[in-house]
Amino acid sequence: MTSKSRWLAAGGVVIAAALAAAFLLMWKPALAPISPPAPNAFDAATRLAGARVVALGDCVVCHTAKGGKPFAGGLPLATPFGTIYATNITPDVQTGIGNWSLEAFTRALRYGVARDGHLLYPAFPYIHFTRMSDGDIAAAYAYLMTREPVEATAPANQLMFPLNFRPLLAFWNVLFLHAGAQQPDASKDAEWNRGKLLVDGLGHCASCHSPLNAIGGEKSGHAFDGGIVDGWEAPALNALGAAPRPWTRDQLVAYLRTGRASEHGAAAGPMLPVTRDLATVPEADVQAIATYLLSIQKPQPAATIGTANTREAPRSAEAQRGATLFAASCAQCHGPAAPMQSIGERPTLAFSTAVNAATPRNAIQMMLSGNGWHGEDSMNYMPAFGQIYNDQQIADLASYIRAAYSQRGPWTDVEATVTRLRKENNAR
Secondary structure, three states: OOHHHHHHHHHHHHHHHHHHHHHHHHOOOOOOOOOOOOHHHOOHHHHHHHHHHHHHOOHHHHOEOOOOOOOOEOOEEEEOOEEEEOOOOOOOOOOOOOOOOHHHHHHHHHHOEOOOOOEOOOOOOHHHHOOOOHHHHHHHHHHHOOOOOOOOOOOOOEEOOOOOOHHHHHHHHHHHOOOOOOOOOOOOOHHHHHHHHHHHHHOOHHHHHOOEOOOOOEOOOOOOOOEEEOOEEEOOOOOHHHOOOOOOHHHHHHHHHHOEEOOOEEOOOOHHHHHHHHOOOOHHHHHHHHHHHHOOOOOOOOOOOOOOOOOOOOOOHHHHHHHHHHHHHOHHHHOOOOHHHOOOOOOOHHHOOOOOOOOOHHHHHHHHHOEOOOOOOOOOOEOOOOOOOOHHHHHHHHHHHHHHHOOOOOOOOHHHHHHHHHHHHHHO
């Protein structure tokens, strides 16, 4: 055999080995289906623990379509690569997880692999759920398997090529999935370790509050630097000291449990249902989350302290027009003399995270969409103005509240941002 022939043969062996490795990486075996466990197969304590786990993981938020049955899937999740529809996780045999064993359920949470072997898209945050303990996974399984079975098939995902070819997710997992339960840090106390587990694992906070790279993974070295979810800005969780009034532990606990914090504002958009879930879990869990989040703060320049009322400052033509609209539609609740300023510790707009943000995105979204009425739970209610005011008027309002209530500079391209966000919202 010549030297050239030997090199060709060696190259062929390398290529064949690479192809075999790729096949093994992409192929996952199906796990045997089971008959759905009887509801009484799980004791009450385990089901109760499972309710707590599922609430902390916000499972019902993502797996319930608007107007749909709880956990029955169908909710569209917009990504930069197309739309993914949440799956049915009720114990229905045909369309849900009724024939999944605990082993199959655990594999899905740890490795992102469905019972039949297909790879799950990372919109399902298994890269965080993998850190859950075996006990929490088993409890969540017990709770979900005792829900009402709902026959509901999610619409087909609408993803661009080649991302609609699921086996390629195996290579994404090599980069971003670090499987295994989280081990405690012996140098930290129990509350801090509990908070880290909830934030990094079950609560998957970084999934929303971190920027993504070009292939949809959380950008390395930028965990908790802030992200975009469903058109809303998820603020940086490591810059809580940069708020006009730096967050305290008590304020953070109150916000996470009630959706409202004095001197900061009210939860809205994708965060509002998260706070409703956290209101159902033991306060100690939320305290642990707050303790951990406050431990990961980056050094910040001294916060600019907002004023309690409007400030007199030169205003643009847009802000002047906005002042008239504010007096007509907003001052009754947000003006300096409004009763809401003194009842229930509702914060002034001067302390609002949205008003003091680097971009007008959340302030605009709040004006466009409002916060819906939830019966007795109406503390965060705000009417939507998207159908009342046009893009220029919404932009004028945003320009006014920035000029009147924030010590920071004016926003730019406000009207263009309104037009873009309205279009995106209408497409969802």
